[in-house]
Amino acid sequence: MTPLLRLGIGFVAVGAVLLILWFAGDALYARRVRARAARHAGHASVEPFALNPAGAPALLLVHGFADGPAVFAKLAPRLAADGFAVRALHLTGFGNGPDPMAGVAFAAWQADLDREIAALRAENPDRPIWLVGHSLGGALAYDAALRPANRVAGLVLLAPLVQVSRARSPVLSPRQWFGLLDRLLVFTDVVESRLPKDLRDPAARAEYQTDKFIHRAAYRALFAAVDAVRPRAAEWRGPLFMAIAPSDQIVDSGAARFFFGATNAAPAHLVEVHAAGHVLPLDYGHEQLAAKIARFIRAAPPAAP
Incomplete structure (x- = not known):
């Protein structure tokens, strides 16, 4: 030899x-x-809810990844008290453990939004519909607003997911790490999330529940949503209110700021909430945030028929 x-x-x-x-x-x-x-007993909330159904305009609240409608538990009542009809939906796959996420795809979340928008329009065909999205919900709301059939009057994006933060991702981006491991892992279909509860309010942080064990299919759907929205920033020309947390540990707030600047939204307003973390609807300053959202929507010009 x-x-x-x-x-x-x-x-x-x-x-x-x-x-x-x-x-x-x-x-x-x-x-x-x-x-x-x-x-593990803790999961995200699954119960959708509606407040002040006769109000106007109608606001459809869209939660984020591994989260549920309860993320709007503090923001929604304030918006309803300002006269808006408020409906918080539940995105397919979240809140029931990892196995129901196995069949989740971006298209399923798109269908969730389209279905709720259609239901709101059926209740009152002449009432304007705004989408309020947090994190992944922001990306999904933007995507839905670009479908002409939905006739969305305006957008409110709270810490929108345009790009995942690289805070816990050495060398490669989170997208690159996931793509690599998604090809190499054979037996592991569920991963344990290590994301922090990014809230500055300790009481809100203690109560906040999300899904901790995530099926890989949900991550594939998440990155598909980001890929669909990021190149299309310039296509939205309606009203846009965006709020970001500069110290956000979950999404890249700089990428969200850049995305905001790339839109053709009018009117457009960007707010930076320095006292809060990623979970803006529950964290410090949510009262002031609700008031700013309400003022922006009321001041926005009516949507074209």
Whole structure:
């Protein structure tokens, strides 16, 4: 046997061992995460709600990734008290553990919004409909507003997901890390989220519940939503109110600011909430935020028929 052949066999043997170790680690991690998910009791809220249904305009509230309608529990009553009809929807897949997320796709979330918009319009065909989206919900709201059939009167985007923060992503972007692992993982279909509860208000942070164990399909849908919206900033020409938290640990607030500047929205208003984290609807300053949203909507010109 020649030295070169021995070297080649050695490389093959090392590669085989590393491959076996990778698959073994993947299988063990998958079992461990599934076991932890089975013991974990906390999930995002799943119950949609409506307040002041006879009000106008109508505001459809869209929650974010691994979250639920309860993220608007503080903001919604204030908006309803200002005379708006408020409806908070529930996005398909969230709030019931990881397995219901297995079939989630971007198209399912698009259908969720289209269905709720149609229902609101059926209740009162002449009433303007605004979309209020937080985080992923902001991206979904923007996407829905670009579909002419929805006839959306205006947008309110709160810490919108235009790009995931790189705060916990060394070397590669979160999108690149996910794409790499999504190809390499064979047995692990559920991952445990390590995202912090990004609220400055300790009482709100203690009560805040999101999904901790996420099916990989949900992440694929999330990145599909981002990919669909980011190149289309200039297509929106209606009213746009955006609020961001400069210290946001979940989404890239700089990317959201850049996206805002790339729109053709009119009127357009950008607010920076320095006292709050990513979860603007529940954090410090939500009262003032609700008041600013209400003033902006009331001052916006009527949507063209």
